């Protein structure tokens with residue numbers, strides 16, 4: 001029998017859930033945080049280092065990879081897993097969101113989107129069918145439906161029209177994806193901050209039927225309060241026995257709040273991007289390593305963290321290499337940030353399984369409220 005992707009929900013605590021997504025390329029423990037490997041690399045990290053932080057799955061970007069080095073070239077070279085030396089599961093986005101945010105001269109029709117590459121100005125087309133083809137060429141384990149995501153705020157008519165187009169595209173994505181045992185297709189719920197549109201979208205997707213469901217169209221400028229308001233109801237419209245993925249989120253407290261509202265998977269560039277700009281996320285909040293207060297500080301970034309940056313280096317060293325534009329700066333801070341994000345995820349998984357998620361959340365927020373350690 002062909003291997004299948006399945007989801008085992010192991011425990012719930014309030015609305016929070018923990019489980020395992022089984023794939024032919026290994027288990028994905030949920031709640032899961034997916035580091036972003038935009039151009040077939042999590043910037044400044046070796047794949048084995050990403051795995052060492054505790055990541056079970058990576059995200060790859062269809063838009064970037066279709067333009068450079070192209071999906072056809074990656075296919076000829078054996079697929080994305082082999083190309084980037086990551087044997088575990090990969091989720092690819094559909095390209096739709098990044099066409100909207102990065103490409104020039106877009107034209108949106110019922111068929112799809114035509115646009116100009118931000119790399120070299122060349123003209124391309126993305127449709128549900130082409131997005132499915134690209135994600136298949138890449139060899140993605142979890143494929144996302146092609147959708148359209150309006151920036152918020154947008155008026156209700158625009159959001160409704162866009163959501164209904166995305167639902168028609170979801171049906172075409174399902175059709176084009178075909179029967180691919182061992183690979184999953186996730187539908188994407190849209191509807192902005194309108195509860196009835198979210199419900200309509202969830203009903204349309206559930207009727208088509210997917211192996212998992214994403215809450216799309218959030219973390220696009222609406223702010224945490226509005227996002228949490230939406231997450232108070234949106235995940236509840238989706239089937240309980242399938243994974244729920246919140247796209248493009250977020251900061252540590254966004255992640256914790258999303259899991260508390262029933263989300264199982266998330267991705268964000270924040271830990272890696274911030275690592276390269278000298279920003280570290282710690283249990284005591286954000287530390288800007290470029291700040292002069294660290295230049296004589298022999299203490300680690302976080303004395304309780306077991307990552308290489310905290311085990312082997314001082315704040316003074318991290319400050320020095322950042323100020324000197326040394327590559328190891330981005331490497332160490334990215335490693336620390338990814339390690340910290342994965343530590344949050346494993347902490348939540350354990351707490352949900354133990355039925356102590358409320359206490360875990362209180363400790364998470366209390367510790368952050370203390371702020372960074374006193375300066376020397």
Ligand SMILES: [Zn+2]
Nearest residue numbers: 305307310336
């Ligand atoms: Zn660390």
